[in-house]
Amino acid sequence: MSSKVVSAVELPALIHGSHAPERAQPLGERLDLVEHVKVRMTIVLGAAELQLGRLFAMTAGEVISLDRDVDAPVDVRLHDKLVARGHIVAVGDKFGVRISEILAD
Amino acid sequence: MRAVGSSIVRPFLVMGEGRRRVHSQHVQACVERWLRSWAPGVQAVVNVEPAGDLMRMAGLHTPDIVCWRAAAGPDGQQLIVIVPGQCIPRLLGLQAGVIETIAHQHPEEGSLAAMVVAEAVRTLVVAVANCSAASVDLQRNTAPIAALLREAETTRFTGVLVTLGDPRAPLVLLSSPQLVSGTLPAPSAALREERVERRRRAIADEVVSVEALLGHAEVSVSDVAALAVGDVIILQEDLGANGSIAVRGGGVIAGAMPGQLDGKRAVQVKKRGDS
Numbered sequence: 001m002s003s004k005v006v007s008a009v010e011l012p013a014l015i016h017g018s019h020a021p022e023r024a025q026p027l028g029e030r031l032d033l034v035e036h037v038k039v040r041m042t043i044v045l046g047a048a049e050l051q052l053g054r055l056f057a058m059t060a061g062e063v064i065s066l067d068r069d070v071d072a073p074v075d076v077r078l079h080d081k082l083v084a085r086g087h088i089v090a091v092g093d094k095f096g097v098r099i100s101e102i103l104a105d
Numbered sequence: 106m107r108a109v110g111s112s113i114v115r116p117f118l119v120m121g122e123g124r125r126r127v128h129s130q131h132v133q134a135c136v137e138r139w140l141r142s143w144a145p146g147v148q149a150v151v152n153v154e155p156a157g158d159l160m161r162m163a164g165l166h167t168p169d170i171v172c173w174r175a176a177a178g179p180d181g182q183q184l185i186v187i188v189p190g191q192c193i194p195r196l197l198g199l200q201a202g203v204i205e206t207i208a209h210q211h212p213e214e215g216s217l218a219a220m221v222v223a224e225a226v227r228t229l230v231v232a233v234a235n236c237s238a239a240s241v242d243l244q245r246n247t248a249p250i251a252a253l254l255r256e257a258e259t260t261r262f263t264g265v266l267v268t269l270g271d272p273r274a275p276l277v278l279l280s281s282p283q284l285v286s287g288t289l290p291a292p293s294a295a296l297r298e299e300r301v302e303r304r305r306r307a308i309a310d311e312v313v314s315v316e317a318l319l320g321h322a323e324v325s326v327s328d329v330a331a332l333a334v335g336d337v338i339i340l341q342e343d344l345g346a347n348g349s350i351a352v353r354g355g356g357v358i359a360g361a362m363p364g365q366l367d368g369k370r371a372v373q374v375k376k377r378g379d380s
Contacts, residue, residue, distance in 0.1 A: 035327035043340060045317040045348065045363055046370045053309030055352075058359065058374055064350070066317055066370045074319060076338065084332060088319065095320055095340040102334060 041083075043097055044075040073100050314353040317361055317372040320346070347375050 046066030068074075073085035076097060086097040320342035342348070347360040350372060361372035 035325060035330075037326045038323045039326060039329060041322045041324055041329075041338060043319040043321070043338075045319050045372065047314055047316045047353065049312050050315055051309065052311045052313060053305075055313065055315070055358070056305060056309070060359075060374055060376055062374045063364070063366055063371050064315070064317070064361075064374065065366050066372065068370045070365045070368055070370055072370070078329065083329070086338070089337060090344055091337060091339045093343050095342050095344060095346075097319075097322075097338045097340070099332060099334050099336045099338065102332060 039078060042077045042079075043088075043095075044077060046072075046074075315358070316351050316353055317348060317363070317370075318351055318357075319348045319363060348372060350374065 046068035048064050048066050050064070073087055074097060075082050076084040076086055076099070083103055084099050085101040085103070086099040089096045089098050320340040322338045322340050324338065347362050349357045350359045350361045351357045360375035362375055364371050364373055
């Protein structure tokens with residue numbers, strides 16, 4: 001094992017706004033920094049309330065009725081946040097969702 | 106001889122406090138004679154007649170068992186059960202049926218008291234198994250104890266304090282699932298499965314929210330920011346692919362084929378655990 005000198009490091013105290021250039025741009029407006037980052041959207045058909053006993057006993061073939069009408073829009077979620085609604089379509093051999101409503105915030 | 110336990114288990118059941126006062130000079134003389142021969146230096150002796158009464162119901166005879174309350178260290182009182190050698194085979198011969206009979210002989214006390222009595226007998230059986238000589242064949246006698254252990258778990262017994270005779274000199278029966286299980290082999294796979302099944306039944310009525318998921322799409326942040334009505338998001342899933350069912354806030358529990366039932370959207374469960 002080689003011999004190294006080890007010494008303590010003291011990190012400087014930081015103060016909000018110090019060392020900022022005169023015309024600093026908030027990072028929140030720099031969408032270009034993250035525009036290519038991929039996020040995962042989830043399409044939710046609907047929900048149902050089930051007793052755990054039924055969940056434990058659930059077998060293949062069982063049909064679970066959901067809380068949405070057939071022609072109701074599906075939810076488009078970004079992680080757990082509902083961001084839009086839309087209708088199911090076919091795009092070639094893939095499922096797709098045509099956006100019918102954008103939810104603010 | 107060795108102590109049944111090193112400290113007193115915190116009790117939550119008290120039975121018979123001050124109800125029984127039996128003073129038998131003969132029994133007292135027997136106790137003191139035994140104690141002189143078994144454990145010199147005894148500091149206090151409880152009234153053993155009720156304990157003897159309990160044992161008579163179990164087919165034993167007073168004073169086969171002597172319960173001796175001794176002043177112990179910082180933990181406070183400590184019960185030491187002294188058992189004459191000739192008594193051990195009979196104690197270990199106790200069957201579950203005998204203990205149930207004892208419980209049923211106390212209908213006026215209600216089921217709780219019956220359970221306490223059964224627990225007292227059970228404790229003594231285990232205590233004897235702990236204290237007795239190496240000749241004790243514990244394996245041969247674990248079946249009734251194991252059955253009672255399951256009962257104790259069901260009723261959430263953590264300890265029993267039975268006050269017999271003078272309330273100022275309570276007879277403390279140390280008992281806990283830990284103490285009992287410490288004398289028994291590990292539960293069998295069948296017993297573990299039974300416990301799991303029991304817990305399943307206990308929570309079977311709880312309601313959880315599940316969601317049916319059609320699929321997912323990977324989109325860029327810029328596409329999300331520019332998303333507008335009329336846009337089409339292309340999912341990763343093929344048209345013939347299954348969706349999935351997930352517990353809200355949990356994981357996927359099964360694959361599911363989207364469809365409809367009576368005017369409502371619905372899903373048909375496919376292979377479980379396969380999304």
